[in-house]
Amino acid sequence: MDITLQQVSYAYAKNTPFEKRALFDVDLHIASGSYQAIIGHTGSGKSTILQHLNALLKPTDGSINIGDVEVKADKKNKQLREVRQKVGIVFQFPEHQLFDETVLKDIMFGPMNFGVPEVEAKRRAIELTQLLGLPEEVLEKSPFDLSGGQMRRVAIAGVLAMNPKVLVLDEPTAGLDPRGRKEIMDLFYTLHKEKGLTTVLVTHSMEDAARYADQIAIMHNGKCVLEGTPQEIFAHEERLTEFRLELPQSVRFQKKIEQMIGKKLPTICLTEESLAEELAQLIKKEREE
Amino acid sequence: MKREIISLQDVTFTYATDDSNVRPALNNVSYTIYESQWVAIVGHNGSGKSTLARLMNGLLFPQTGTVRVFGETLNEQNLWETRSQMGMVFQNPDNQFVGATVQDDVAFALENNGIPFEEMVERVEASLAKVNMSEFMNSEPHHLSGGQKQRVAIAGAIALKPKILLLDEATSMLDPQGREEVLATVRQLKEETDLTVISITHDLEEALLADRVIMMNQGEKYVEGTPEEIFQKGQELVDLGLDLPFAMNISRLLRAQGIPLVADHMSEEELVNDLWTSHFNK
Amino acid sequence: MLEKMIFGRYIPGDSFIHRLDARAKLIFVFLFIAIVFIANNWITYGVLVVFTFLIIRMSKIRLYFLINGLKPVVILIIFTFLLHLIFTREGDVIYHWKFITIYEEGLRQGIFISIRFFVLVILTSILTLTTTPISITDALETLLNPLKKWKLPVHELALMMSISLRFIPTLMDETDKIMKAQMARGSDMTTGSLKERMNAIVPLLIPLFVSAFKRAEDLATAMEVRGYKGGEGRTRYRKLEWELRDTITMFSLVVLAGVLVFLRQ
Numbered sequence: 064m065d066i067t068l069q070q071v072s073y074a075y076a077k078n079t080p081f082e083k084r085a086l087f088d089v090d091l092h093i094a095s096g097s098y099q100a101i102i103g104h105t106g107s108g109k110s111t112i113l114q115h116l117n118a119l120l121k122p123t124d125g126s127i128n129i130g131d132v133e134v135k136a137d138k139k140n141k142q143l144r145e146v147r148q149k150v151g152i153v154f155q156f157p158e159h160q161l162f163d164e165t166v167l168k169d170i171m172f173g174p175m176n177f178g179v180p181e182v183e184a185k186r187r188a189i190e191l192t193q194l195l196g197l198p199e200e201v202l203e204k205s206p207f208d209l210s211g212g213q214m215r216r217v218a219i220a221g222v223l224a225m226n227p228k229v230l231v232l233d234e235p236t237a238g239l240d241p242r243g244r245k246e247i248m249d250l251f252y253t254l255h256k257e258k259g260l261t262t263v264l265v266t267h268s269m270e271d272a273a274r275y276a277d278q279i280a281i282m283h284n285g286k287c288v289l290e291g292t293p294q295e296i297f298a299h300e301e302r303l304t305e306f307r308l309e310l311p312q313s314v315r316f317q318k319k320i321e322q323m324i325g326k327k328l329p330t331i332c333l334t335e336e337s338l339a340e341e342l343a344q345l346i347k348k349e350r351e352e
Numbered sequence: 353m354k355r356e357i358i359s360l361q362d363v364t365f366t367y368a369t370d371d372s373n374v375r376p377a378l379n380n381v382s383y384t385i386y387e388s389q390w391v392a393i394v395g396h397n398g399s400g401k402s403t404l405a406r407l408m409n410g411l412l413f414p415q416t417g418t419v420r421v422f423g424e425t426l427n428e429q430n431l432w433e434t435r436s437q438m439g440m441v442f443q444n445p446d447n448q449f450v451g452a453t454v455q456d457d458v459a460f461a462l463e464n465n466g467i468p469f470e471e472m473v474e475r476v477e478a479s480l481a482k483v484n485m486s487e488f489m490n491s492e493p494h495h496l497s498g499g500q501k502q503r504v505a506i507a508g509a510i511a512l513k514p515k516i517l518l519l520d521e522a523t524s525m526l527d528p529q530g531r532e533e534v535l536a537t538v539r540q541l542k543e544e545t546d547l548t549v550i551s552i553t554h555d556l557e558e559a560l561l562a563d564r565v566i567m568m569n570q571g572e573k574y575v576e577g578t579p580e581e582i583f584q585k586g587q588e589l590v591d592l593g594l595d596l597p598f599a600m601n602i603s604r605l606l607r608a609q610g611i612p613l614v615a616d617h618m619s620e621e622e623l624v625n626d627l628w629t630s631h632f633n634k
Numbered sequence: 635m636l637e638k639m640i641f642g643r644y645i646p647g648d649s650f651i652h653r654l655d656a657r658a659k660l661i662f663v664f665l666f667i668a669i670v671f672i673a674n675n676w677i678t679y680g681v682l683v684v685f686t687f688l689i690i691r692m693s694k695i696r697l698y699f700l701i702n703g704l705k706p707v708v709i710l711i712i713f714t715f716l717l718h719l720i721f722t723r724e725g726d727v728i729y730h731w732k733f734i735t736i737y738e739e740g741l742r743q744g745i746f747i748s749i750r751f752f753v754l755v756i757l758t759s760i761l762t763l764t765t766t767p768i769s770i771t772d773a774l775e776t777l778l779n780p781l782k783k784w785k786l787p788v789h790e791l792a793l794m795m796s797i798s799l800r801f802i803p804t805l806m807d808e809t810d811k812i813m814k815a816q817m818a819r820g821s822d823m824t825t826g827s828l829k830e831r832m833n834a835i836v837p838l839l840i841p842l843f844v845s846a847f848k849r850a851e852d853l854a855t856a857m858e859v860r861g862y863k864g865g866e867g868r869t870r871y872r873k874l875e876w877e878l879r880d881t882i883t884m885f886s887l888v889v890l891a892g893v894l895v896f897l898r899q
C-alpha cells in the first residue's frame with residue numbers, strides 16, 4: 064500500500080492564540096513494502112507526520128493518499144476505519160494505552176473493534192505473545208501487573224493483532240534496556256521481511272535508521288528537507304550537522320580511520336558488522352602487499 | 353583514603369513483604385561510594401536500580417541490612433538533613449516539575465528548607481546560571497524541551513548545594529541532543545565542585561564517564577569496578593542484557609574476522625591507535 | 635478539539651491588565667459580580683457593556699479569540715435567553731404564533747440576563763487569560779490567609795490548586811495521546827451511537843487514571859526528595875506587589891458602582 068503526502072501542512076490549535084504550525088508543505092512518498100525511517104531533532108514534526116499516516120490528524124492544507132483513500136482537510140471520510148485497520152501505529156510509550164482486565168482481552172481489543180471474530184482474535188493474541196517472547200501465563204494476568212518491558216511488548220502485540228499492512232513506529236524502544244531494544248527492533252525487521260509490511264520508523268537513533276531503513280527522510284523545522292537511501296543520507300556530514308543530526312557511530316569511526324590512513328573504504332559502513340568486515344578486508348589486502 | 357559518603361551493607365529489600373514467592377527487589381547488596389566519585393549503576397530493566405536509589409535517600413528502608421549516609425545509619429531522625437544534602441533527578445521530565453515556572457521550580461527545595469527570601473533569589477539565579485537556563489527563568493514547563501526540563505531539575509537539585517547528585521535514568525527519555533546537554537551539565541558541575549555523582553543508566557556513554565561502575569543483575573550486585581574492569585567481561589555482559597562500548601564491539605568483530613589486536617579496546621582512540629601501529633603503519 | 639478551549643488558559647502579554655496585581659484582579663472580579671446586580675434598566679446595562687468592552691480593549695486580547703474560545707458558554711447564554719423569552723408572561727404581547735407567545739417583558743428580561751451572564755463570563759475569562767495560574771493561587775492564598783485561624787489548611791489548598799493547574803496542560807496532552815492511540819486501535823468516541831461512545835470511554839479513562847496516578851506518585855516522590863514536609867517552616871519565593879495602578883483599578887469599580895446606582899430606576 065503506497066502512501067503519498069502532497070504539500071501537506073498542519074497547524075495545531077488553528078485559529079486560536081495558541082496556533083502552532085508544525086508542518087510546512089511536506090512531500091513524501093512511501094513505497095509499498097519499503098522500510099522508511101524519519102529522523103530529525105526534537106520538535107521537528109516527526110510525530111505530527113506519523114499521525115497523518117492513518118488520518119488521526121487531517122492536513123490543514125494539501126492531501127494524503129493512503130492506498131486508494133484520499134484524506135484532505137474538509138473532506139468527510141467514510142473510509143477512515145478501513146485506513147486505520149490497515150495502518151497500525153505503535154506510539155511512543157505504547158504501554159500507556161493498555162486498559163483491559165487481562166492481557167488477552169487487551170490484545171484482542173483492536174482486531175475485535177474492526178470486526179474480527181472472537182476466535183480469530185484470540186488465535187492471533189496467542190500467536191503474538193509467543194512471537195514477542197512473552198510467557199504464556201501472562202495472557203490471563205492484568206497488564207498492569209507486568210514489568211515495563213513486558214507491558215511494552217503487550218502493547219505492541221495489541222497493534223500487530225490488527226494485521227496491519229503498514230506498521231508505523233514512533234520511537235518504539237525508548238526507555239528499554241539495550242537487549243530489549245535490540246530484540247524489539249529485530250522483531251520489527253523480521254515482520255517487515257516475512258509479512259511484506261511497509262514500515263515507517265521515527266527514531267532518534269542514527270544507528271537504527273542506518274541499519275534497518277531502505278529510505279530515510281530528514282525533518283527540520285516542520286519541513287522535509289532531505290530524502291534518500293541511508294548511503295546517500297550519511298554521505299553528507301555537513302548537511303546533517305545543519306539539521307542538528309549526527310552520523311551513525313560506525314560511519315563516524317570509518318571517517319576517523321579513513322583520515323588516518325588517507326584512503327577511502329569502498330562503501331559507507333552503516334553497521335558495526337559491515338565496518339568490521341570492510342576494515343578486515345582492507346587490512347588483509349595491506350598485509351598481502 | 354577518601355571519605356565514605358554512602359555505604360550499603362547486606363541490604364535486602366522486597367516490595368511484597370507478605371508474599372515470599374516474589375523474588376526480593378534487592379538481595380544482599382553491599383557497596384561503598386566515596387567522596388567526589390562519579391559512580392554509575394547499570395543493569396537490565398527491573399534489576400533493582402531505582403530501588404537502590406530510593407533506599408539511598410530514605411524513601412524506602414531495607415528489611416535487613418543498613419544504609420549509611422555520611423557515616424550515619426539512615427533513620428527517621430536524620431532523614432531530612434540527609435535529603436537536603438542529596439539532590440535527585442528522575443527519569444520523567446514532566447513528573448518532577450513542581451513549580452509553575454522554571455524559577456518557582458528551582459526555588460521549591462529552598463522554600464522547603466526555610467531559606468530567607470534574599471538568599472533564595474541569589475541561589476535560584478546562580479543555579480540556573482550553572483545549568484545555562486537563566487534566560488528561561490519565567491518559562492512554563494510545557495514550553496521547554498525534555499533536555500531543558502531535566503536541566504531545570506538539576507538546577508533545583510543543586511540549589512541547596514548538596515554533596516551528592518543522584519540521577520535515576522535522567523537522560524533515558526531524552527533525544528541525543530538533550531542527553532548531551534544534560535551530561536555536559538553534570539560533567540561541568542562535577543568539575544567545578546566536589547560533588548559526588550551517582551548516575552543510574554542504560555546509556556554506555558554515560559557509564560564510561562564514571563570512575564566506578566556497579567552492575568546489578570536480578571536484584572544482586574553482579575560486579576563492581578572501573579569501567580575498564582567491567583567492560584572487559586565482554587560477552588558475559590551482553591548475556592545479561594547490557595551493551596558494550598562501540599570500540600569494543602568493533603574490536604570483537606575484527607578479531608572474529610581474524611584480525612589480531614592488542615586488546616578489546618574501550619575507547620575509539622585506543623582502537624584507532626592499535627590499528628595504526630599494528631596494521632597500517634608499515 | 636480540546637486545544638480550542640480557551641477558558642482557564644493564560645495568554646502571555648504586557649497590557650495594563652496583565653500587569654495588575656493578581657489580588658487586585660481577584661477582588662475586582664468578586665466585587666464586579668455583586669455590582670452587576672445593581673443594573674436594572676437599559677442605560678445601566680449599557681454602561682456595563684461599555685465598561686466590559688473597555689476592559690477587553692485594555693487587556694489587548696482579540697475579541698475574536700474570546701468569542702471563539704467561549705463558544706460553549708455562548709450556547710448556554712442563548713439557552714437562558716430563550717427560556718426567559720418563552721416563559722416570562724408579563725407586559726404586552728409582541729409576537730404570537732401557534733402556541734408560542736412572546737411578551738415584551740420576556741424579551742427585556744432575556745436580554746438583561748444574557749448581558750449579565752455575558753459580561754461576567756468575559757471578565758472572569760479575562761482574569762484567567764491575563765494572570766498566570768501561579769499568581770492566582772498566590773493571591774488566593776494571601777487573601778484567604780486570615781482563615782488559617784479557623785484551621786483551614788490554606789497553604790495545602792493553594793499548593794494543591796497550583797499543582798493541578800500546572801498539570802492541566804500535561805493531562806490534556808495525555809488525554810489527546812491516549813484518545814489517538816485507541817482511535818488507531820479502532821475505538822472511536824467521536825462517532826457512532828451514544829452506546830458505542832459510552833463503550834469507547836472506558837479504554838480512554840482507565841489509562842488516563844493509571845497515568846494520572848503514576849504522575850501523582852512520581853510528583854509526590856520528587857517533592858519529598860526535595861524536602862517538602864508541609865507548610866510549616868517554609869519560606870516563600872513569590873511576593874505580590876500592590877501598586878498605584880491596582881488602587882486606581884479598585885477605584886474605577888467604586889465609580890462604576892456609583893454611576894450604576896445613580897442611573898438605575
Ligand SMILES: Nc1ncnc2c1ncn2[C@@H]1O[C@H](COP(=O)(O)OP(=O)(O)OP(=O)(O)O)[C@@H](O)[C@H]1O
Pocket residue numbers: 075076083084085103104105106107108109110111112527637810
Ligand atoms: N498537541 C499539540 N499542540 C500544540 N503544538 C504541538 C502539539 N503537538 C506538537 N506540537 C508542536 O509541533 C511541533 C512538532 O511536534 P512533533 O511532536 O511532531 O515533533 P517531533 O519531531 O515528534 O519531536 P520529538 O522528537 O521531540 O518527539 C513542535 O514544535 C511541538 O511543540
Ligand SMILES: Nc1ncnc2c1ncn2[C@@H]1O[C@H](COP(=O)(O)OP(=O)(O)OP(=O)(O)O)[C@@H](O)[C@H]1O
Pocket residue numbers: 210211367368377395396397398399400401402403404521
Ligand atoms: N512500587 C513497587 N511495587 C512492587 N514492586 C516493585 C515496585 N517498584 C519496583 N518493583 C519491582 O522491583 C524490582 C526492581 O525494580 P526497579 O524499579 O528497582 O528496577 P530498575 O533496575 O530501576 O528497572 P528499570 O531499568 O526498568 O528502571 C522489579 O522486579 C519491579 O517489578
Ligand SMILES: [Mg+2]
Pocket residue numbers: 109110111233
Ligand atoms: Mg515525537
Ligand SMILES: [Mg+2]
Pocket residue numbers: 401402403520521
Ligand atoms: Mg528504574
